[in-house]
Every structure is written in C-alpha cells, then in structure tokens.
Amino acid sequence: MSDWLDASHRSCLAIPMVWRQVTDSLGEYLRFYIAWKMVEGCMSTVVGNTLPLAKLKQYAGTPELARQSAVALVLSLHDSDDEVRAWAAEVLENMGAPTMDCTAQLAELTRHVIAPVAAWACKLIGRLGEEGTRFQDILAAAVEKHVDVLVKQEAVAALAKLGNLSPSTRDILRRAAIHENPRLKRMALAALAD
Amino acid sequence: MRSIPFYPLLIVLLVGSGSYLGCDPNQLSAPLSVDPAASKTSKPEATNPRDTIPARTPTNILIGSFNLQRLGPSKISDSWVTERFADIIRKFDVIALQEITSKDQRILPALISRVNSLGNKYNFTIGPQVGRASSGYFEQYAFVYDETRILSGPGYCYPVLDEKDILHREPFVGRFQSISPVGNPFQFTLINMHTDPDEINTELDVLADVYRNVRQYEYPNEDDVLLVGDLNAPHDKLRSLNKILDFVPLIRDLPTNVRKSKMLDNILIDRLLTTEFTGRCGTIDLQNMFRIELVDALKISDHLPIWAEFSIIEQPRLNVGVAGQNQNPTLR
Incomplete structure (x- = not known):
C-alpha cells in the first residue's frame, strides 16, 4: 500500500518537474537565439x-x-x-566599371579583412582607368599593407590600369617586384613597365 | 549543473531550422508552371541557318561548347532550366561545358541523368575546381559525350599545369575518338577554356602557348587539336592565337551571347590539319530553339551554345598526306 502511495506521489510530482525542465530549456534556447541574433546583427553592421x-x-x-x-x-x-x-x-x-559615387566606399573596402572583398574592391577601382588615379595611394597601401597576397596581386593589377603613377607608388611596386610570390612579382614588373 | 532535456530541445531546434530553411527565398526556386511555347502568340522563325544546329547523322559528329552561367543548386533545382540544358546537350556528340560553380559534386551527374532520361547514353568527365580564392568562387570544366558515338573517359582528360599561376582558370584537356563502323575514326583533342575578362590580353597570349604545348604533347598521335570555350573576345581580337599559322576561329561575325551583342565563345582549329571540319558551324539561338522570350532564355544562360560539324572519319590532310590507318576502336 505504501509502495503504491509512494509511486502515485512520485508520478504526480514528476509531471510538473518535466514541464519545468521543458520551460527552462525553451527559456535557455530563446536566450541563446536572442544573443545569436545580436551577434549576427553586429556582424552585418561590421561587414x-x-x-x-x-x-x-x-x-x-x-x-x-x-x-x-x-x-x-x-x-x-x-x-x-x-x-x-x-x-x-x-x-x-x-x-x-562602378559608378563614381561608389568609389569612396570601395576605397574603404580595399582594407577589408576578407580577401575576395578587398580584392574585388581593388579590381573595380582599377576598372576606372585614369579616372581612378586619385585612388592610387589607397591601392598602393593595399599592396604594401594587406596581409593577403591575393589582395596585393589585385591591387598591383589595378595600379597597372590607372597609369600616371606617382614616384612613391612606383617605389612600392618596385618592392613588390622582389616579392617571393611569383605572380605578384610578375604583375608588379608589368605595372612598372607600362 | 542543471541538465538540459534532450528531446524538447531537439524539437525546438528542428522546428526552428525548418522554418528558417522553408522561408529562405534564395533556397526555393519553383519551376515555371506555364509552358512558354503555349503562352506565346507568335513563334520566332529561324532566319539565319548558322543559328540552328544540323542533326547528328551516321557520317557526322557535332562538337560544341556552352558556358552554363553558374551551374549550381538553384539552376539544377529548376526543372524547366535543367530540361532545356538536357535538350541542348542531346544535340551534341561532345560538348565542352564551362562555369560549373557548385561545390556539390552531384550537380553534373544529376544533369546527365536528366539527359539520359530519354534513353540516351551520355557520360561526362569533370575537371578539378579552378580559379582563385580572391575571385570569391571556383568553377569546373566538363566534357559531356555520347558514349554510343564517342570514346573518352577520365583517363583521357587532364588539366593543364600552370605552375607560375598565370591563368585564372587553367584549361582542361580531353581526348576523344569517334565510333565509326567504317573508315578511320576521327580522333581529336579539345582544350576547354574560360578566360578572365580582366586579364584578357595576358590570358589570350598564354593560351597560344598552351595550344602549342598541348599540340606538342599530343603529337604525333594527334594532329587535330581544337581550342573551345568562352574566350571573352571576338574572333579577330584573339591576339597571339590569331598569329598562329593556319589556326583559325570558326565562329565569325556572330554574337554568342543571348542578348546578341557580343562575340565571346569560339572554336579554333588548324584549317590544314583538321580537314574533318565540314564547313558548317554556328550558335544555337535559345529563343528560336525553345520558342521563348529573351527573359526566359536568360534563365538558361547568358551565353549561346556554339557548335561545329565534323566528319566522323579521319580525312586526308590538305598538305601532309593521310592520317594513320588505325582501325582499333580504342583510344591510343
């Protein structure tokens, strides 16, 4: 008899316990979801x-x-x-070529940490040709400072298309022309020859 | 530490992820529910014979090239587009494909299954992923061929080595041989190429070297080396390729994009050596072929398929005698 009472008592208590665990889990999930969305939001603001x-x-x-x-x-x-x-x-x-009103933002993106983003920003500025000459310092900085050699390559290719390169830009190209990466080296030499 | 019940959490996660995937408009691409042919009041007529491809016969083979424009999950999930791709491929004995951009390697087999759904026996060889990480994507070349008329396979295809990293997308080379009950089967090598428009001058010049090297590598077993693909340049602006003696582009003064505004794709042959060329070549006008409007043709690709017709058996060279007499239907 006492066993039956104990079992019944336990089952009555078990239902609210399970329910509480479910609500706790849902609460934790929702907190995690909200936190994730906040991180996602921050990320999209950054990138x-x-x-x-x-x-x-x-x-x-x-x-x-x-x-x-x-x-x-x-x-x-x-x-x-x-x-x-x-x-x-x-x-x-x-x-x-991009429209001129995009160019300031593209110049910013040449410093982007994600290589394809920075590389394409350089490439698009290069497509401006002579009109993009005022961005040569930005591209030269990408050649010198960007950590990804693929971005350096595209920045050099873009500089080659601008023309009218300043002495300081040509110095940077000369340094790139002795880089260990063969493609960067070749492209820098070609840019200097143009 | 409080334990988290597994099953309620699992249900919440499944419902959450399911609703996310289901609501993503990028993942869903419904096939066209209306037959475009039925919705048109007037059918465009073929006005230029070079816009239409001849039928495959026991005496000819049709070689083509087609830039699929980003063949990936969304295109392959659109059954209307896939069916049009299949219809195009069935026109050819061998077709070189460019711009297979999906990482999922089931995409091309899925397309070939669709091609073979009518009882055909097409097979394919797909190349490695080529490109540069800085461009944001990689692509693959492929050769698709009718096994009942052409011998080839993965053992007969190879990517060109580009140790100096000059080309954006290294070409993919394939060797083929026709299956002909009579005469010497036509053997040929295709160089499949998609140039980078931003480095077009360099790439076309280097491509001339690639052609010479492949010819030298294949010679003396092979003299019919064809360069096919999306060259991103008109026939008379191929730079060093135009300077190779007797190496000629077949597609001339004919736009190869769907909008009919640019010459991008071509097939180049040595006119003295590849005498199997019958003189007929051109594009397939997608609007004419499927009786569709421009907007629907652009759902297939922004490029037109290009084609050239060849004899199924080896023909004598114009100036250097007769090709070998090998009757063995296996590749050398």
Whole structure:
C-alpha cells in the first residue's frame, strides 16, 4: 500500500518537474537565439549586408543597375552561401566599371579583412582607368599593407590600369617586384613597365 | 549543473531550422508552371541557318561548347532550366561545358541523368575546381559525350599545369575518338577554356602557348587539336592565337551571347590539319530553339551554345598526306 502511495506521489510530482525542465530549456534556447541574433546583427553592421540570390541574378542581366550597387555586390562576396558568392562574382565580372559615387566606399573596402572583398574592391577601382588615379595611394597601401597576397596581386593589377603613377607608388611596386610570390612579382614588373 | 532535456530541445531546434530553411527565398526556386511555347502568340522563325544546329547523322559528329552561367543548386533545382540544358546537350556528340560553380559534386551527374532520361547514353568527365580564392568562387570544366558515338573517359582528360599561376582558370584537356563502323575514326583533342575578362590580353597570349604545348604533347598521335570555350573576345581580337599559322576561329561575325551583342565563345582549329571540319558551324539561338522570350532564355544562360560539324572519319590532310590507318576502336 505504501509502495503504491509512494509511486502515485512520485508520478504526480514528476509531471510538473518535466514541464519545468521543458520551460527552462525553451527559456535557455530563446536566450541563446536572442544573443545569436545580436551577434549576427553586429556582424552585418561590421561587414555589411549581402544581396539575395534573386537580386544578384537580376543584376546579372542589368549591368547598368549593377554598377550602382557595386559596394553591395562586393560585400556579397563574404556571404556564407557558395552560390551567392558565385553569382556576386558573375555580376562583378561582367558589369564593367562602378559608378563614381561608389568609389569612396570601395576605397574603404580595399582594407577589408576578407580577401575576395578587398580584392574585388581593388579590381573595380582599377576598372576606372585614369579616372581612378586619385585612388592610387589607397591601392598602393593595399599592396604594401594587406596581409593577403591575393589582395596585393589585385591591387598591383589595378595600379597597372590607372597609369600616371606617382614616384612613391612606383617605389612600392618596385618592392613588390622582389616579392617571393611569383605572380605578384610578375604583375608588379608589368605595372612598372607600362 | 542543471541538465538540459534532450528531446524538447531537439524539437525546438528542428522546428526552428525548418522554418528558417522553408522561408529562405534564395533556397526555393519553383519551376515555371506555364509552358512558354503555349503562352506565346507568335513563334520566332529561324532566319539565319548558322543559328540552328544540323542533326547528328551516321557520317557526322557535332562538337560544341556552352558556358552554363553558374551551374549550381538553384539552376539544377529548376526543372524547366535543367530540361532545356538536357535538350541542348542531346544535340551534341561532345560538348565542352564551362562555369560549373557548385561545390556539390552531384550537380553534373544529376544533369546527365536528366539527359539520359530519354534513353540516351551520355557520360561526362569533370575537371578539378579552378580559379582563385580572391575571385570569391571556383568553377569546373566538363566534357559531356555520347558514349554510343564517342570514346573518352577520365583517363583521357587532364588539366593543364600552370605552375607560375598565370591563368585564372587553367584549361582542361580531353581526348576523344569517334565510333565509326567504317573508315578511320576521327580522333581529336579539345582544350576547354574560360578566360578572365580582366586579364584578357595576358590570358589570350598564354593560351597560344598552351595550344602549342598541348599540340606538342599530343603529337604525333594527334594532329587535330581544337581550342573551345568562352574566350571573352571576338574572333579577330584573339591576339597571339590569331598569329598562329593556319589556326583559325570558326565562329565569325556572330554574337554568342543571348542578348546578341557580343562575340565571346569560339572554336579554333588548324584549317590544314583538321580537314574533318565540314564547313558548317554556328550558335544555337535559345529563343528560336525553345520558342521563348529573351527573359526566359536568360534563365538558361547568358551565353549561346556554339557548335561545329565534323566528319566522323579521319580525312586526308590538305598538305601532309593521310592520317594513320588505325582501325582499333580504342583510344591510343
């Protein structure tokens, strides 16, 4: 009899205990979710928002619109989705030079820690040709200071397209021309020869 | 420390992740529900014979090239697009593909399954991922061929080594041989290439060296070396490639993009050695082929497939006698 009472008593107590564990778990999950969203929000503020795939496909067919969104396109290269990155690169490859109102932000992005973002920012400035000559110090800084050799390469390639390089920029190119990376070395020599 | 119950948390996670995936518009790409042919009031007519590809016959083979424009999960999940890709591939004996950008290696097999769903026997060889991390993506080349008419395989394909890292995307080379019950089967080598428009001058010049090296590597077993792909340049702006004696682009004065505004893709042959070329080549106008509007054609690709017709058997060279008499239907 006492065993039966004990078992019944335990089962009555067990239901609220399970329920409490469930609500505690949900609470913890929600706290974690809110914290994650805050981190995500901060991250997007730092690195910028990426464009959705549908928008990128639209831009692939409308280079004139894409040129105005060069900054958002470049930032899309840090998206976690491979396909978003591939389509962002597709648009960037085919859109030509960016509009001049994007150039200040692109110049900022040449310092970006994510290599494809910084590399494409350099490449787009290079497409400005002579109009981009005023950004040569920015590109020269990317050659000298960016930690990723792929960004250095694109910055050198961009400088080669600008022309009218200053003596200080040419000095930086001369230093790049003795870099251990063969592609950087070759591109720097080509830029100096132009 | 308080333990966290596993099952309630699992349910919450599953519901949470499920709703996230289900609501992501980028992941969902519904196939077109309306047949574009049925929705059109007037059908575009083929006006230029170079816009249409001849049929495959017992005496010819059709070699092509097609830039698929970012073949990835979203395109392959669109059954309308995949069916159009399959229709295009079935027109060819061998087709060189560019811009397979998916990391998921099930994408091309899925496409080939669709091609073979009508009873065809196509197979493929896919290259390694090529490109630079700084561009934000990598791509793969592939050769797709009809096994009932062409011999090839992974053992007959190789990527070109580029130790100095000059080319953005190293070319992919494949060797092929026609299956012909009569005569000497046509043997040929294809160099599949997608140039980088930002470094076009350098790349085209280096590509001329690649062609010479591949020819030298394949010679004397092979004299028919064809360069195919998205060269991002018109036929008369191919720089060093234009300077190679008798090496000629087949696609001339014909736009190769869907918008009909640019010449990007080409097939180059040695006109004295590759006498198997019948003289017929061109593009496939996607709008004409599928009776669709420009906006729908652009869902397939921004490039048009290009093609050239060849004899299924070896032909005598114009100036250096007859090709070998090997009748063995295995690749040398």
